[in-house]
Amino acid sequence: MSYEPNGWQESTLGENLARAGVKRRDFLKFCGGLAAVFALGNHATDTAHAAPVTAEQIADQLSALTKPNVVWLQLQECTGCMESTLRSGGTTVEEVILNLLSVNYNELVMAASGAAANKALDDTNAEPHILVVNGSIPLGANGAYCTIGGKSAEQVLRESAENATAILAVGACAVWGSVQASKPNPTGAVGVDAIITDKPVINVSGCPPIGEVITATVAYILTHDDLPKTDSEGRPLFAYDQRIHDSCPRRAHFDAGEFVRTFDDAGARNGWCLYEVGCKGPSTFSACPVIQWNLHTSWPIGAGHPCIGCTEKDFFDRFTPFYQTLPDVTGLGVEATAQQVGWGLVGATVAGVGLHAGVTAARRASATRTQVDTPLRAFGDSTVWLPTPSSRRPEPPATPPAAAPQTTDEPGKAE
Numbered sequence: 001m002s003y004e005p006n007g008w009q010e011s012t013l014g015e016n017l018a019r020a021g022v023k024r025r026d027f028l029k030f031c032g033g034l035a036a037v038f039a040l041g042n043h044a045t046d047t048a049h050a051a052p053v054t055a056e057q058i059a060d061q062l063s064a065l066t067k068p069n070v071v072w073l074q075l076q077e078c079t080g081c082m083e084s085t086l087r088s089g090g091t092t093v094e095e096v097i098l099n100l101l102s103v104n105y106n107e108l109v110m111a112a113s114g115a116a117a118n119k120a121l122d123d124t125n126a127e128p129h130i131l132v133v134n135g136s137i138p139l140g141a142n143g144a145y146c147t148i149g150g151k152s153a154e155q156v157l158r159e160s161a162e163n164a165t166a167i168l169a170v171g172a173c174a175v176w177g178s179v180q181a182s183k184p185n186p187t188g189a190v191g192v193d194a195i196i197t198d199k200p201v202i203n204v205s206g207c208p209p210i211g212e213v214i215t216a217t218v219a220y221i222l223t224h225d226d227l228p229k230t231d232s233e234g235r236p237l238f239a240y241d242q243r244i245h246d247s248c249p250r251r252a253h254f255d256a257g258e259f260v261r262t263f264d265d266a267g268a269r270n271g272w273c274l275y276e277v278g279c280k281g282p283s284t285f286s287a288c289p290v291i292q293w294n295l296h297t298s299w300p301i302g303a304g305h306p307c308i309g310c311t312e313k314d315f316f317d318r319f320t321p322f323y324q325t326l327p328d329v330t331g332l333g334v335e336a337t338a339q340q341v342g343w344g345l346v347g348a349t350v351a352g353v354g355l356h357a358g359v360t361a362a363r364r365a366s367a368t369r370t371q372v373d374t375p376l377r378a379f380g381d382s383t384v385w386l387p388t389p390s391s392r393r394p395e396p397p398a399t400p401p402a403a404a405p406q407t408t409d410e411p412g413k414a415e
Contacts, residue, residue, distance in 0.1 A: 011066060011067065012063060012064055012065060012066055012067075013062050013063055013064075013065045013066070013067055014062075014063030014064065016067060017063070024059075027059055027063075028055045028056065028059055029055075031055040031056075031058040031059040031062065032055035033212060033216075034055075034058055034215075034216050034219050035054060035055050035058055036291075037212055037213065037216040037238060037239065037287070037291065038216065038220065038238050039238075058219070058223055061222075061223045062219065062222060062223060065222055067101060067102045068101060068102065068129065068130050068222065069102050069104055069124050069127055069128070069129040069130070070101045070102060070103045070104065070105075070106075070124075070129060070130045070131075070132060071104065071105045071106075071121065071124050071125060071129050071130070071131050071132070071160050071164070072103055072105065072106035072108075072132045072133075072134070073105075073131070073132070073133045073134065073135070073156060073157065073160060074106070074107055074108050074134050074135055075133065075134065075135030075136060075137055075146055075148075075153040075156070075157070075173075075174070076135045076136045076137065076138050076145065076146040076153060076173065076180060076187065076189060077134050077135030077136065077171065077173040077174070077178075078173075079108055079134075080171070080207070080208040081134040081170050081171035081173075081174075081208040081209065081214070082106075082108050082109070082134055083208070084208040084209060084210065084211045084214065085170075085211050085214045085215065086109075086211070087211050087293075087294060101130075101218070104120050104121075104123070104124040104129075105117070105120045105121040105124055107148070117149075118149045121149075121156075121160070125159055125160050125162065125163060126163065127163060128163055128164075128165045129163065129164060129165065130164065130165065130166045130167075130168070130218065130221065131160050131161055131164035131166070131167045131168070132168045132170055132218075133157065133160075133167070133168065133169050133170065133174045133192050134170050134171050134173065134174055135153070135171070135173045135174055136153075136173040136174065136176075136177040136178060136180055136181055136187075136189035136190060136191060137153045137154050137157055137189065137190055137191070137192065137194070137195055138153060138180070138187035138188055138189045139154065139187075139188035139189075139190060140186065140187045140188030140189075141187075141188075143155070145187040145188075145189075146187075154195060157192065157195055157196070158195065158196075161196045161199065164199070166202070166221050166227060167192065167196060167199055167200070167201045167202065168201075168202045168204055168214075168217060168218070169191060169192035169193065169201050169202065169203050169204065169234075170204045170208075170209060170214055171204070171205070171206060171207060171208050171209060172205060172206060172207040172208075172310055172311075172315070173189075173191075173207075174191055174192050174203075175191045175192070175193075175203040175204075175205045175233075175234075175313070176190075176191040176313045176314065177189035177190050177191050178207055178316065179207075179316050182314075182316040182317050183317055191203075193234060200227055200234075201234055202217060202227055202228065202230065202234060202235075202236060203230070203233060203234035203235050204217050204235070204236065204239075205233070205235055205240070205286075205310075205311040205312070205313075206286065206310055206311045207310035207311075207315075209311075210239075210286075210287065210288065210291050210292075210293060211293075212291050213236075213239045213287065213291065216238070216239070217236055217239075220236070220238070231285070233313060235285070235311075239286070239287045239291075240285045240286060240287070240311065241285070242285065242287075243281065243282060243283070243284060243285055244281035244282075244284045244285070244286055244288055244289055244301070244307055245281040245282040245283075245284075247287075247289040247290055248281055248289050248301060249289065249301075249302070250271060250272065250273045250274065250301060251273075253271070253272040253273040254273040254275060258270075258272040258273060259272055259273050259274075259275055259276040259277075260272050260273065260274050260276065260277050261276055261277070262277070263277065263304075268304060274301060274304075274305075274306040274307075275306075275325065275326070276325050277306055277323055277325075278306045278308075278321070278322050278323040278324055278325060278326070279301065279306035279307050279326075280306070280307045280308055280309030280312075280315075280319050280322075280326055281301065281306075281307040282326065283309060283312065283326065284307055284309040284310075284311055284312055285311060285312070286311040288300070288301075288307070289301070289302075306322070306323070308322045
């Protein structure tokens, strides 16, 4: 679906930025961040969807645009996705919300309320606009679980989607319903694409997604006059075309059979792989290891917490209990299983790593996962195989070697 910039304001983005006192250098820094995000995916090699390769090119294209109108809905959700957007590291919230876009309606951050807010929504819905949706749509009890201005969330969504030129479902709630859509789903929550079936919906998944991925998806639409290429679940390929496992800095420990067995054991303190304490990185597609969070400060695995797979559909039903080992992960038939690596099959591991690189490249070129969900056994719905003690690699030493520094309580000191 082509993005048609009808109904935009007359002033260009560059003029609005200049009036707001935003320096070219600062704008280039923001565009450089976008260029880095776009470069993550496979789409740049496709001439039909070739992305700008430099910050200057993106800045020139964005500066020439007039500001698009945006309706940003907050439906059945926790506001976490908007919080993530406001913490997008490339620019300040004022620049993103007030200068890059004309967000005419966002009840979470707008000053207007009541009749004035409803009028802003109705007026913007009457014109072509970008529609961003946070939150699920509860269908139970005739929509009574979430109403805005006396209208159900479903009615608000349908009215806002009618003249939308691009629709973004941002966050796990908007993509598939998230926790409230998990069993037994008393509210009847569903995602945006279960309601809007006559237009493409771009699913920016995550609970919440990384702020830069949200803003980059909007910027992609503005700089390409088109929607980004997506995988079979509607997620932009530039941010969701490889597994967390592929780029995880702890991957070498997985290949070596070095696993954290309990939190705060010697393996945890040494930064070993979190697979055996429930990490879902081998089955989760996201750019978390590369972009990270809060100005590239950290991310869950970097902070010592296993990935819970929040960018995947139905993750709450499929991956809980979160701290149990994901059964029989085999890396799509390429890598040895974690248990086999733990037995010391180093030769198989080395061969698997080489094959993994080739298959990952071929997989990215063919762009994409099958339409059918990966056959993972849902925890709680079937027996979970847990390694027996005899199949585990010996525990790491409980104490460091004698030559290592002594344990200290001072922050930042090695143990």
